[in-house]
Amino acid sequence: MQVTQWSEALSSWLMGLGLPGWAAIFLVYAVGSFILINYGMLSVLLLIWITRKAISRIQDRIGPNRVGKYGLLQTVADAAKLLSKEDITPYEADKIAYNLSPVLSVFGVLMLLAVIPFAPGLTGVDLNVAALYVVALGSIGIMAALMAGWGSNNKYALLAGFRVVAQLLSYEIPLVLAILTVVLLTGSMRFGQIVELQSLHIGGFNLGLGWLGIVMPGALIVFFVSSLAEAELTPFDLLEAESELIAGFHIEYSGMKFAMFFLAQFLNAWILAAVAVTLFLGGWQGPGVGLPVIGPLLGLGYFMIKVYGIYVLQQWIRGTFPRIRIDQMMYFAWKVLVPLMIGLIVAQAIIQKLPTPVAVQYVLIFIANVGVMAVVAYVLQKYFREEQMRTKRSFEPSSLIGSMQVSEKGTMY
Amino acid sequence: MQLPLGIEVPIPTFEQFVFIQVALLTAVAGLAVVMSRNLFHSALALTLTFFGVAGVYVFLEAEFLAVSQVLVYVGAIAMLIAFAIMLTRSMMYGRTSPLNNQWGKSSLFAFLFFIGLLAFARATPWPAPGEEVIADEALIGALGREFVTTYVIAFEVLGLLLLLALVGAVMLARDR
Numbered sequence: 188m189q190v191t192q193w194s195e196a197l198s199s200w201l202m203g204l205g206l207p208g209w210a211a212i213f214l215v216y217a218v219g220s221f222i223l224i225n226y227g228m229l230s231v232l233l234l235i236w237i238t239r240k241a242i243s244r245i246q247d248r249i250g251p252n253r254v255g256k257y258g259l260l261q262t263v264a265d266a267a268k269l270l271s272k273e274d275i276t277p278y279e280a281d282k283i284a285y286n287l288s289p290v291l292s293v294f295g296v297l298m299l300l301a302v303i304p305f306a307p308g309l310t311g312v313d314l315n316v317a318a319l320y321v322v323a324l325g326s327i328g329i330m331a332a333l334m335a336g337w338g339s340n341n342k343y344a345l346l347a348g349f350r351v352v353a354q355l356l357s358y359e360i361p362l363v364l365a366i367l368t369v370v371l372l373t374g375s376m377r378f379g380q381i382v383e384l385q386s387l388h389i390g391g392f393n394l395g396l397g398w399l400g401i402v403m404p405g406a407l408i409v410f411f412v413s414s415l416a417e418a419e420l421t422p423f424d425l426l427e428a429e430s431e432l433i434a435g436f437h438i439e440y441s442g443m444k445f446a447m448f449f450l451a452q453f454l455n456a457w458i459l460a461a462v463a464v465t466l467f468l469g470g471w472q473g474p475g476v477g478l479p480v481i482g483p484l485l486g487l488g489y490f491m492i493k494v495y496g497i498y499v500l501q502q503w504i505r506g507t508f509p510r511i512r513i514d515q516m517m518y519f520a521w522k523v524l525v526p527l528m529i530g531l532i533v534a535q536a537i538i539q540k541l542p543t544p545v546a547v548q549y550v551l552i553f554i555a556n557v558g559v560m561a562v563v564a565y566v567l568q569k570y571f572r573e574e575q576m577r578t579k580r581s582f583e584p585s586s587l588i589g590s591m592q593v594s595e596k597g598t599m600y
Numbered sequence: 601m602q603l604p605l606g607i608e609v610p611i612p613t614f615e616q617f618v619f620i621q622v623a624l625l626t627a628v629a630g631l632a633v634v635m636s637r638n639l640f641h642s643a644l645a646l647t648l649t650f651f652g653v654a655g656v657y658v659f660l661e662a663e664f665l666a667v668s669q670v671l672v673y674v675g676a677i678a679m680l681i682a683f684a685i686m687l688t689r690s691m692m693y694g695r696t697s698p699l700n701n702q703w704g705k706s707s708l709f710a711f712l713f714f715i716g717l718l719a720f721a722r723a724t725p726w727p728a729p730g731e732e733v734i735a736d737e738a739l740i741g742a743l744g745r746e747f748v749t750t751y752v753i754a755f756e757v758l759g760l761l762l763l764l765a766l767v768g769a770v771m772l773a774r775d776r
Contacts, residue, residue, distance in 0.1 A: 209614040213614070281640065281641075283641060283644065284641075284644065287644075315740070316667045316740070319668070319671065322671060323671040323675065324670070325675070326670065326671065326676075327674065330679070330682075333679070333682055337640065337686060345686075352683075376740070
């Protein structure tokens with residue numbers, strides 16, 4: 188299926204009207220990025236509303252329901268409140284770092300919107316290194332957190348900034364490795380091509396269900412878990428642990444600067460869900476996207492349904508999981524996720540070199556995924572059992588070790 | 601475009617106009633690295649320079665290199681430098697002077713280095729405009745193939761070096 192990019196179609200139409208080539212391309216991209224950025228900013232209103240409603244339902248509350256229909260305009264009211272707040276700069280703060288940090292954190296997230304394929308032919312830019320671009324831009328968010336932590340001239344903010352760097356850098360590695368499995372299978376880092384390869388043609392009709400997540404569930408789960416950590420969501424939200432770090436690296440920020448950090452965080456969660464959908468859940472693929480006129484619209488619909496579905500799943504986890512400790516977080520990244528992903532990649536690289544048809548390779552990759560996950564689950568279960576025994580023993584007085592079972596039966600005295 | 605004194609100035613094309621902005625940003629940020637009185641600001645300016653260089657790579661149609669530049673230099677090296685500066689607190693708070701008694705010698709060597717680079721750039725046979733260059737996916741594929749064929753020893757040695765650094769870091773950080 189040959190898909191025409193929206194930018195090409197629109198700029199050639201403008202050139203047909205008599206505009207010079209560079210002006211047409213400039214105009215098309217200016218309008219496109221204006222729409223994309225404003226969509227990103229405004230969708231955060233909806234995202235925050237979804238989060239509030241979902242978590243309220245989980246906690247047996249109703250949630251916002253006063254401003255607007257179903258409380259939809261509550262976030263607008265909150266934004267207006269934040270706008271009217273006093274803008275505070277702490278004493279002896281590093282002004283450049285302090286003021287630049289909120290801008291950078293939003294910038295790093297908004298730039299990611301450029302490569303997301305929303306529908307057939309509807310991508311900001313179909314970059315040939317899109318998968319790597321997503322990873323590279325994550326480093327801007329890390330830099331912004333570090334600048335906020337340092338610039339605020341507050342030791343709690345600085346500590347939280349260090350935590351952010353440790354967490355985001357650690358979870359970037361399993362994230363990259365999970366993306367690598369997809370790149371290895373599809374042979375492309377172009378998001379448009381990755382999505383197109385996930386079609387499933389039966390009798391000339393595009394069923395659109397050849398999702399890579401079905402072939403490699405292990406990589407999908409690792410990607411999802413590390414994207415939770417990258418988006419600073421529960422159970423990895425110890426960056427804003429109220430009881431330990433007061434609020435996190437943005438403790439000294441007020442008003443709209445504070446709101447910008449939150450905007451970046453919510454949008455980052457949504458975009459990571461969009462990347463997960465693009466890589467593993469078929470992007471805009473779905474039954475009937477190959478149809479001539481209605482296809483692109485259906486594609487956009489499928490994409491949005493999938494992404495908001497993943498977003499709601501993230502909020503569900505946020506409402507049900509407890510927060511983990513920092514040592515557990517680092518342990519999980521380096522000793523569980525990274526070895527798991529390396530095992531998966533080695534297995535997949537060997538399987539893809541086998542002289543078998545592609546369908547057999549897919550089945551083998553699926554088996555390898557399930558096998559590696561089963562091994563990891565077995566090792567983890569064994570470790571946790573031993574850990575439980577150890578902690579139980581450390582609470583017992585040393586003179587009573589081994590005698591507790593006896594005392595439970597009541598035969599000790 | 602004709603200037604009053606009869607000097608002919610070519611009107612920059614759109615690409616050249618954007619390139620001038622990116623190049624100016626890179627150069628000004630590079631100057632800020634050495635001129636800044638605050639070491640942390642120098643590190644931030646260095647990050648901006650890395651971004652500018654990535655922008656120049658985009659103009660050379662080497663998107664892969666540009667993205668790798670951001671990933672490695674901004675994501676890892678700038679972070680490392682920022683951490684190193686933060687851990688030397690006394691340098692952070694005192695306003696350090698960008699000059700010491702060796703500025704004369706170092707500026708001389710910087711100038712000589714620039715001359716050398718210029719000579720190198722003039723001697724390199726650049727592809728002429730309109731000439732066919734490898735681009736897009738073919739470039740990334742060719743790069744990967746070079747790594748595991750022509751440069752396999754260098755690639756493996758680099759991997760070993762990184763592994764050693766990792767083991768060394770774990771050795772330094774472990775509980776005794």
